[in-house]
Amino acid sequence: MSRDVVIAGFGTVGRAVARAISVSAPDKVRIVGVAKSTGCLFDASGLDVSDLLARHEAGTLQEAPVWCEWDVPHLLDEARASVLMDATPTDITTGEPGLTNILHGIGLGMDVVAATKGPFVAAFTRVMEAAREKGVEVRYEATVAGAVPVFSMARSCMRGDRVLSVDGILNGTSNYILSKMEETGASFDLILAKAQELGYAEADPTADVEGGDAAAKLVILANTFFGGRWSYEDVARVGISAVTPEALELARDEGFTIKLLASASPEGLEVRPQLVPRGSALAVPGVLNAVRFRMERAKELVLIGRGAGGDETAAAMLNDLLTLPERA
Amino acid sequence: MSRDVVIAGFGTVGRAVARAISVSAPDKVRIVGVAKSTGCLFDASGLDVSDLLARHEAGTLQEAPVWCEWDVPHLLDEARASVLMDATPTDITTGEPGLTNILHGIGLGMDVVAATKGPFVAAFTRVMEAAREKGVEVRYEATVAGAVPVFSMARSCMRGDRVLSVDGILNGTSNYILSKMEETGASFDLILAKAQELGYAEADPTADVEGGDAAAKLVILANTFFGGRWSYEDVARVGISAVTPEALELARDEGFTIKLLASASPEGLEVRPQLVPRGSALAVPGVLNAVRFRMERAKELVLIGRGAGGDETAAAMLNDLLTLPERA
Numbered sequence: 001m002s003r004d005v006v007i008a009g010f011g012t013v014g015r016a017v018a019r020a021i022s023v024s025a026p027d028k029v030r031i032v033g034v035a036k037s038t039g040c041l042f043d044a045s046g047l048d049v050s051d052l053l054a055r056h057e058a059g060t061l062q063e064a065p066v067w068c069e070w071d072v073p074h075l076l077d078e079a080r081a082s083v084l085m086d087a088t089p090t091d092i093t094t095g096e097p098g099l100t101n102i103l104h105g106i107g108l109g110m111d112v113v114a115a116t117k118g119p120f121v122a123a124f125t126r127v128m129e130a131a132r133e134k135g136v137e138v139r140y141e142a143t144v145a146g147a148v149p150v151f152s153m154a155r156s157c158m159r160g161d162r163v164l165s166v167d168g169i170l171n172g173t174s175n176y177i178l179s180k181m182e183e184t185g186a187s188f189d190l191i192l193a194k195a196q197e198l199g200y201a202e203a204d205p206t207a208d209v210e211g212g213d214a215a216a217k218l219v220i221l222a223n224t225f226f227g228g229r230w231s232y233e234d235v236a237r238v239g240i241s242a243v244t245p246e247a248l249e250l251a252r253d254e255g256f257t258i259k260l261l262a263s264a265s266p267e268g269l270e271v272r273p274q275l276v277p278r279g280s281a282l283a284v285p286g287v288l289n290a291v292r293f294r295m296e297r298a299k300e301l302v303l304i305g306r307g308a309g310g311d312e313t314a315a316a317m318l319n320d321l322l323t324l325p326e327r328a
Numbered sequence: 329m330s331r332d333v334v335i336a337g338f339g340t341v342g343r344a345v346a347r348a349i350s351v352s353a354p355d356k357v358r359i360v361g362v363a364k365s366t367g368c369l370f371d372a373s374g375l376d377v378s379d380l381l382a383r384h385e386a387g388t389l390q391e392a393p394v395w396c397e398w399d400v401p402h403l404l405d406e407a408r409a410s411v412l413m414d415a416t417p418t419d420i421t422t423g424e425p426g427l428t429n430i431l432h433g434i435g436l437g438m439d440v441v442a443a444t445k446g447p448f449v450a451a452f453t454r455v456m457e458a459a460r461e462k463g464v465e466v467r468y469e470a471t472v473a474g475a476v477p478v479f480s481m482a483r484s485c486m487r488g489d490r491v492l493s494v495d496g497i498l499n500g501t502s503n504y505i506l507s508k509m510e511e512t513g514a515s516f517d518l519i520l521a522k523a524q525e526l527g528y529a530e531a532d533p534t535a536d537v538e539g540g541d542a543a544a545k546l547v548i549l550a551n552t553f554f555g556g557r558w559s560y561e562d563v564a565r566v567g568i569s570a571v572t573p574e575a576l577e578l579a580r581d582e583g584f585t586i587k588l589l590a591s592a593s594p595e596g597l598e599v600r601p602q603l604v605p606r607g608s609a610l611a612v613p614g615v616l617n618a619v620r621f622r623m624e625r626a627k628e629l630v631l632i633g634r635g636a637g638g639d640e641t642a643a644a645m646l647n648d649l650l651t652l653p654e655r656a
Contacts, residue, residue, distance in 0.1 A: 159650040160648075
């Protein structure tokens with residue numbers, strides 16, 4: 001059986017997904033549409049991924065014969081594909097443009113595989129109820145901790161247990177900065193500037209260093225594990241900009257390190273710098289992400305892996321896609 | 329839909345599974361048979377788990393009206409259940425008694441959920457081919473790293489990727505001994521004696537400290553991820569009895585710790601003490617297990633959790649059971 005998919009968003013993640021599909025599942029998946037913010041490419045008999053990627057490199061995507069000036073909903077109406085893969089940019093306040101794309105896809109009876117966080121922070125219940133009404137699946141493994149399979153694991157590997165709480169390191173940039181501060185003894189400002197120079201931190205680093213990105217991911221975790229009622233405003237949030245080299249040194253002397261921990265339980269949500277024992281599973285260095293589940297029977301399970309990167313995110317999306325239930 | 333199951337083995341794991349089923353899935357699963365080495369209990373309308381556990385405590389199981397002197401194959405013939413849950417003791421050379429139980433269950437068209445390692449070390453291909461021929465599922469999550477979902481994760485969470493190699497800490501007892509040696513500076517013999525006193529190590533500790541238990545688990549990992557051709561004899565194996573406090577101190581001074589690592593790739597299998605950087609995800613303390621997957625897209629994913637314990641193992645078996653495909 002072959003599935004027809006539309007990919008919305010053709011940035012690092014969208015292109016990595018297209019490449020992953022063409023390499024690993026060419027017989028199972030056909031890409032019939034690819035949408036950018038300026039328009040889209042559509043071919044009901046299947047787009048040639050290597051050709052698309054080459055033309056992306058050459059900057060000639062918009063000259064292609066299959067280029068149309070449709071928005072995503074129009075493309076979905078025309079394409080009659082079975083799956084929408086949304087890799088559009090994230091806006092955690094409005095959820096757009098992913099939210100409109102996803103609700104439109106659901107309305108057409110499409111399954112959804114998303115990498116964009118916005119819709120699951122701003123409108124989790126609305127999206128899930130729409131999906132339930134239409135009997136379709138909405139998957140969003142790639143939204144939290146990249147290649148670390150938190151949601152598919154809960155769906156398929158933890159059915160014999162109950163999740164009591166979840167915490168972890170959900171933002172690679174802030175973890176990189178704290179690790180470098182500890183390693184070098186340099187100040188937050190200095191390491192941030194260095195990280196920006198190297199491309200590890202963005203020009204506007206607010207979402208990473210003030211905990212907003214981690215908080216958004218935490219809302220998605222909480223909505224999945226502790227009922228769908230959580231919103232961004234529910235997260236008590238402190239960033240890392242006030243962490244000093246002196247505090248890190250003091251922590252080190254006592255056998256600890258400082259990590260920006262995001263924690264969720266049915267009692268509440270918070271993101272703040274916390275002391276973590278050195279040698280604990282959460283004391284991961286660099287840009288790694290770590291997610292710890294506390295469970296009734298298994299007690300504690302920690303997953304550590306890469307939280308970002310095109311190929312890493314594509315692996316998560318491709319797994320979501322390949323494990324969708326077969327449709328008649 | 330309700331499934332009828334038979335539990336073979338009523339030790340710590342078998343009893344924990346029975347309890348977990350009665351607490352978490354009473355409407356989905358009915359336990360119709362429980363086998364011990366001396367005979368079994370059978371009631372086609374369902375056994376009462378609290379009653380069984382109470383009578384186990386009181387030592388009166390064999391006096392029950394439902395007690396029969398059948399062996400497991402005979403019980404399976406009579407019970408006409410849909411799933412065999414095997415929690416019998418492990419013999420990695422013969423695979424028995426699990427191997428006979430499992431092949432008999434498969435022959436009757438039953439799905440199998442196993443916690444016993446033997447059949448998957450001694451006869452992996454034979455078991456899997458029998459299952460394929462009969463169109464049934466054989467699950468064995470609990471055989472490696474207890475509550476850490478290595479196999480179900482691979483089945484359901486890593487379909488968008490490819491496993492290149494697996495390594496990790498698969499034996500809690502040897503990890504506990506190495507951790508304590510490092511912590512206290514005491515010798516292997518002294519810490520082993522202490523561990524035996526506390527019940528963390530068995531009277532005959534050979535399988536744990538000489539790497540045999542880790543090697544057996546490694547064979548199951550290799551048979552799952554790198555083709556079913558691996559046997560116990562393929563594992564190059566060195567235990568921890570020659571590790572000295574001096575070696576641990578030297579390693580510590582250089583920023584390392586010593587761990588009994590089990591490693592598998594398509595090139596080969598080995599279990600031996602290795603230097604692991606302190607702060608690495610594999611430097612887990614105490615009786616924890618850690619499994620690291622190296623993958624094409626996700627690069628590296630580490631799972632850390634409890635490798636043993638009745639409830640932990642029961643969580644793994646219950647997940648295997650509850651995710652079995654529905655049968656007509």
